[in-house]
Amino acid sequence: xxxxxxxxxxxxxxxxxxxxxxxxxxxxxxxxxxxxxxxxxxxxxxxxxxxxxxxxxxxxxxxxxxxxxxxxxxxxxxxxxxxxxxxxxxxxxxxxxxxxxxxxxxxxxxxxxxxxxxxxxxxxxxxxxxxxxxxxxxxxxxxxxxxxxxxxxxxxxxxxxxxxxxxxxxxxxxxxxxxxxxxxxxxxxxxxxxxxxxxxxxxxxxxxxxxxxxxxxxxxxxxxxxxxxxxxxxxxxxxxxxxxxxxxxxxxxxxxxxxxxxxxxxxxxxxxxxxxxxxxxxxxxxxxxxxxxxxxxxxxxxxxxxxxxxxxxxxxxxxxxxxxxxxxxxxxxxxxxxxxxxxxxxxxxxxxxxxxxxxxxxxxxxxxxxxxxxxxxxxxxxxxxxxxxxxxxxxxxxxxxxxxxxxxxxxxxxxx
Amino acid sequence: xxxxxxxxxxxxxxxxxxxxxxxxxxxxxxxxxxxxxxxxxxxxxxxxxxxxxxxxxxxxxxxxxxxxxxxxxxxxxxxxxxxxxxxxxxxxxxxxxxxxxxxxxxxxxxxxxxxxxxxxxxxxxxxxxxxxxxxxxxxxxxxxxxxxxxxxxxxxxxxxxxxxxxxxxxxxxxxxxxxxxxxxxxxxxxxxxxxxxxxxxxxxxxxxxxxxxxxxxxxxxxxxxxxxxxxxxxxxxxxxxxxxxxxxxxxxxxxxxxxxxxxxxxxxxxxxxxxxxxxxxxxxxxxxxxxxxxxxxxxxxxxxxxxxx
Numbered sequence: 190x191x192x193x194x195x196x197x198x199x200x201x202x203x204x205x206x207x208x209x210x211x212x213x214x215x216x217x218x219x220x221x222x223x224x225x226x227x228x229x230x231x232x233x234x235x236x237x238x239x240x241x242x243x244x245x246x247x248x249x250x251x252x253x254x255x256x257x258x259x260x261x262x263x264x265x266x267x268x269x270x271x272x273x274x275x276x277x278x279x280x281x282x283x284x285x286x287x288x289x290x291x292x293x294x295x296x297x298x299x300x301x302x303x304x305x306x307x308x309x310x311x312x313x314x315x316x317x318x319x320x321x322x323x324x325x326x327x328x329x330x331x332x333x334x335x336x337x338x339x340x341x342x343x344x345x346x347x348x349x350x351x352x353x354x355x356x357x358x359x360x361x362x363x364x365x366x367x368x369x370x371x372x373x374x375x376x377x378x379x380x381x382x383x384x385x386x387x388x389x390x391x392x393x394x395x396x397x398x399x400x401x402x403x404x405x406x407x408x409x410x411x412x413x414x415x416x417x418x419x420x421x422x423x424x425x426x427x428x429x430x431x432x433x434x435x436x437x438x439x440x441x442x443x444x445x446x447x448x449x450x451x452x453x454x455x456x457x458x459x460x461x462x463x464x465x466x467x468x469x470x471x472x473x474x475x476x477x478x479x480x481x482x483x484x485x486x487x488x489x490x491x492x493x494x495x496x497x498x499x500x501x502x503x504x505x506x507x508x509x510x511x512x513x514x515x516x517x518x519x520x521x522x523x524x525x526x527x528x529x530x531x532x533x534x535x536x537x538x539x540x541x542x543x544x545x546x547x548x549x550x551x552x553x554x555x556x557x558x559x560x561x562x563x564x565x566x567x568x569x570x571x572x573x574x575x576x577x578x579x580x581x582x583x584x585x586x587x588x589x590x591x592x593x594x595x596x597x598x599x600x601x602x603x604x605x
Numbered sequence: 606x607x608x609x610x611x612x613x614x615x616x617x618x619x620x621x622x623x624x625x626x627x628x629x630x631x632x633x634x635x636x637x638x639x640x641x642x643x644x645x646x647x648x649x650x651x652x653x654x655x656x657x658x659x660x661x662x663x664x665x666x667x668x669x670x671x672x673x674x675x676x677x678x679x680x681x682x683x684x685x686x687x688x689x690x691x692x693x694x695x696x697x698x699x700x701x702x703x704x705x706x707x708x709x710x711x712x713x714x715x716x717x718x719x720x721x722x723x724x725x726x727x728x729x730x731x732x733x734x735x736x737x738x739x740x741x742x743x744x745x746x747x748x749x750x751x752x753x754x755x756x757x758x759x760x761x762x763x764x765x766x767x768x769x770x771x772x773x774x775x776x777x778x779x780x781x782x783x784x785x786x787x788x789x790x791x792x793x794x795x796x797x798x799x800x801x802x803x804x805x806x807x808x809x810x811x812x813x814x815x816x817x818x819x820x821x822x823x824x825x826x827x828x829x830x831x832x833x834x835x836x837x838x839x840x841x842x843x844x845x846x847x848x849x850x851x852x853x854x855x856x857x858x859x860x861x862x863x864x865x866x867x868x869x870x871x872x873x874x875x876x877x878x879x880x881x882x883x884x885x886x887x888x889x890x891x892x893x894x895x896x897x898x899x900x901x902x903x904x905x906x907x908x909x910x911x912x913x914x
Contacts, residue, residue: 192705199690199701206733207692442686446749449653449684450705451677602657 196460218419465506514596612661636799681755740771
């Protein structure tokens with residue numbers, strides 16, 4: 190056992206001294222997850238409308254037009270509209286260039302005509318290239334027009350009184366008459382507020398959950414769903430790389446030298462499998478932690494995930510122990526290993542959802558570690574124990590180990 | 606210390622060791638000299654415990670060498686391959702390989718430092734081995750075999766592919782290890798190396814020892830005769846015919862092949878007579894080399910071929 194651990198720690202030390210391959214294999218799934226998440230995941234604020242660019246040409250430049258522009262300055266309207274006051278010719282140029290959704294033209298004498306209760310018109314110029322954004326702008330202007338009209342009518346007497354004063358020169362302005370007009374308006378405001386404040390009806394919103402509907406998917410959810418598939422795929426590559434030492438040592442003479450020492454073949458084989466297993470698990474945990482930190486991916490209860498990861502890494506180590514006992518040399522291992530991993534990943538769900546495959550191909554995934562790990566990870570993410578995945582990976586891993594150990598022992602003895 | 610009796614090993618129809626027997630005493634440095642395919646590496650592999658399927662016995666310190674895995678603690682192996690980890694430093698390699706033997710950790714560190722001094726790598730102890738020159742790697746390869754202070758050291762062509770300076774350094778180490786009491790078997794096909802480093806030499810070919818002894822004892826096998834190596838354009842039969850009636854003690858045909866023959870002559874006056882015979886039969890001679898009695902001539906006499914063949 191001492192020698193087994195001695196070989197194992199030496200293997201770990203060697204891989205830490207030259208970690209480039211493992212680091213690259215760890216970085217690739219994270220990068221691919223980021224890419225997939227960025228392409229297919231919901232974007233931040235994706236449900237919100239873009240701010241609608243509205244141009245305002247103010248020919249009036251008086252109280253009512255300022256009130257209209259001021260309405261667009263409220264917090265809620267600012268979220269929806271980006272208002273620019275602009276000259277008419279420049280405004281029309283911008284509209285032609287498609288750089289705004291709508292342009293509102295406030296006519297001359299707008300304030301004065303309103304005060305005199307004369308009909309006035311606000312013109313909304315629409316951008317024909319856009320579908321519903323100009324409608325939104327037009328509706329908003331219409332609403333403001335209604336409110337403004339209503340206000341003018343409600344305060345008609347006071348507005349007309351003030352309007353009459355406005356024609357007088359400044360030195361003759363009847364300041365003393367202004368106060369009663371304002372007082373009347375104030376009493377109307379107070380009276381109205383009794384009815385308006387507080388509002389008897391308030392608005393609440395709720396989403397209807399239809400059959401089969403799910404809660405809104407977040408980007409972290411997408412990462413959490415994609416990362417297990419990527420992680421198991423690259424775990425296969427990493428463990429294959431680590432365990433390829435079995436062949437390298439056979440070819441470069443280090444195996445013969447080890448076997449000339451008092452090291453038992455079983456200790457060497459045990460060290461190799463233990464190395465593949467624990468290094469694989471460590472890499473998987475690092476990838477999981479990186480996924481959590483970088484993408485906010487969730488993995489569920491750590492204990493469940495650790496058990497699932499340990500079982501999956503054990504399966505992979507046992508598989509590649511057998512694989513490397515059967516292939517002739519490193520070139521053959523490289524040529525066969527990569528396609529095997531890609532087939533596992535394709536049918537196991539690392540590259541696409543099994544649901545996207547033809548029905549006839551789906552059962553193939555059940556013979557891959559990818560499928561069981563991905564399904565298990567989904568259960569763990571929901572807080573459930575991945576019993577089937579752990580049982581299948583553990584049992585089949587033990588079966589692979591039972592085949593791998595004698596094959597590796599035979600190979601070790603014959604190669605030395 | 607080591608007794609090998611009737612060791613026989615075949616690879617299919619090829620007999621690699623043919624009833625091979627050998628004795629080795631403590632502190633003795635045995636040079637095992639033979640051409641490629643003589644069975645040297647097979648012998649080392651069997652003694653190292655990495656090759657099975659043989660017959661015969663090997664007794665080491667009074668017990669079968671293969672009876673207990675613990676006996677491997679008394680054996681040091683320096684394989685022909687550079688068998689170590691290039692990503693690790695020299696010190697880490699020594700600690701790993703030494704750790705496979707029953708040496709306490711603290712003792713192992715002390716010995717590793719000592720052995721690095723011995724092989725003149727102490728200044729590069731922490732560097733990855735992949736940065737070392739070929740000679741430095743060979744010295745490290747040798748150092749790994751010595752680290753646990755074995756009683757029997759087996760070196761399989763430890764000087765292959767290195768420069769003269771590194772070769773001299775390794776031969777010095779081998780001599781010193783023998784002087785310190787370790788029995789050494791050292792295979793090579795370099796005559797000069799065994800002449801320099803070994804207290805006893807065994808000439809091996811086709812899986813058997815043809816002769817063994819000190820350098821002087823071996824040279825006496827060929828006596829005081831001079832050897833003449835003749836190259837030219839002739840067939841083996843024509844050459845043999847040309848000199849067949851020359852008196853045997855004065856001129857003896859040691860070996861004859863197409864375009865190359867080896868003669869032993871009692872004195873150099875016989876050489877012009879040989880040439881007359883060859884020219885008389887219109888056999889073209891392009892080169893002629895006179896060789897004094899040496900290990901090479903012994904080897905030629907015993908095997909009928911040069912080591913480089």
